[in-house]
Amino acid sequence: MTEPTKEELLARIAELEKQAGSKRSGRMEFEVSEKGGVSVYGLGRFPVTLYYEQWTRLLDASDALRTFLEENKAKLKLKATE
Numbered sequence: 521m522t523e524p525t526k527e528e529l530l531a532r533i534a535e536l537e538k539q540a541g542s543k544r545s546g547r548m549e550f551e552v553s554e555k556g557g558v559s560v561y562g563l564g565r566f567p568v569t570l571y572y573e574q575w576t577r578l579l580d581a582s583d584a585l586r587t588f589l590e591e592n593k594a595k596l597k598l599k600a601t602e
Contacts, residue, residue, distance in 0.1 A: 548561065557571045557572075
């Protein structure tokens, strides 16, 4: 395996700095992972990564999930809104 060039390293550093800055903004961002999954950044400390079929199953169940959340809201830990 060959060593990366100085230009490649600088480009990678710039990319990582851009990602680090955007991740702290609080808004959700989407990215295709190296393995072909979709990662969602901005929900918590770590990204949530699922494959296409998993995302579509989750989206198809969105009404049931909303109902479940509302029915169990009293049991759930809620973050204080600022």
